Amino acid sequence: MINLLLRPIVKYLPENNRLERIWKLALVDFKKRYYNTYLGVIWALLNPLFKLFIYYSIFSIILDPQIDNYGFYIFSGIIFWQFFAEGTNKSFSVLKSKKYLLENIQFNRLDLYYSTILSLLLGFLFNISVYLLITLIAGIHFNYNVLWIPLLALNTALVVFGLLLLLSTLYIHFTDLNQLWAMALLAGIWLTPIFYGRGALMDSYPFLLYLNPLAGIVINVRETALYANQPDYFFIFYDLFWAIVVTIIGLYVFKKYSTKMIEKF
């Protein structure tokens, strides 16, 4: 009887070495991305910094947006967008890059997804530390509201996790999905309030704010980390809800179709 009650709980506790394995896969993934190159981890920082430089030059010098601290304004958004874009793009390599394991050994395939998210979070940690450091030096005023940042990051991670499961499973069947997704990301960066405030979308196309989970997250990142305000609680709850729904859909599609799909590898 006790056994029967405990079994479902034990089933979801990590095996003694499962966490180790996920962590190792994440580290190895992270290392492979950056360490093998000459500049190493600096690349992880260089990319968003360069993007910031480009966008900042164009928008502030040519267009003059009349927003205080416009550089940080964009940077905070870009860091989260980068996390999202890089993460979902992994959908198209997560299974293929681990084919050598999938074909030769039995293990829980979800481990690959957990480790991918972990390795993305490591990269994100670098970027957000740089952001916080620079804003601190620049004398931006912080208060306890900055503590919302970890939650917003986890929210983004959950969105990425769900989409990763969904897209990677579909990708086995539809090999042109990566082209479509590249276009979606291109549109997404402009439809997310990174370079402009929420007002622009709220007035004309409010549904775009609800369709895109990153919109609310970026708005709240700015409110809490740049303006030291309270977050917009509606978006906090709405985006968490969005993430949970997409994760449930992703898990369902993955469980139902991923084994069958692997035959096509």
Added chain:
Amino acid sequence: MSVISVKDVSKTYWVREKQITTIKGFFSDFSSLSKKRKIRALKSIDFQVKSGEFFGIIGSNGSGKSTLLKILLGVIPPDSGGKVKIKGKAIRLSLGMGFDPNLSARENIYINASMLGLSFKEIGDKFSDIVDFAELEDYQETKLKFYSRGMKSRLAFAIATNAKADIFLMDEFFGGVGDLNFREKSESIFKNRFVDNRTIIHVGHNLKHVIDNCDRVLLLHKGEQIALGEPREVVKKYKEILKESINE
């Protein structure tokens, strides 16, 4: 006690005349969705393997050997109705596969052995054994892409042995593994299989090897289970089938 039990396992692939692998194709080529051809890769296979057995699977190309191995490993599911039960951790050994070429031997050892159920502490304890067994002391930090096929095979075998994999699924693995010295070492591993409860499934084309080593052999032909039993007889049967197909 049987560690592998395969009951009425079939595998049917549905192959479209025109394979649709893109979203564009899905919408533009709707009519061809219905045209499917049935390929029966395996037809009600039924056998059991005891703990410690050296079990051979033979058959010509396209007889379903690889499909069967994949089903045993759980990479692909069998058709509904079929049942596969495996007790213990299985690893597939094939020539030069199973490693990430961009990682060092050390990292590959940790990942593979961890998946076989070892904790990192245990792997650390066994690390030097694995490297010694594979005769790769000087190449621990070398990336696997610089390894030769023989070196990779030795490493795979060393990991499977030292990490105590219960079931070795050897896919055309023999013949490629190293020099005489290493071959002798692996022979002794196979001889101790009853003591260590190590079960070996061997798929290969070298019939002499099959007769010399296997306890029992399964013969597949065009997805069907033709014979199962004593190696000499099964190999004889296999040769008959080969002759027939040549005469046809």
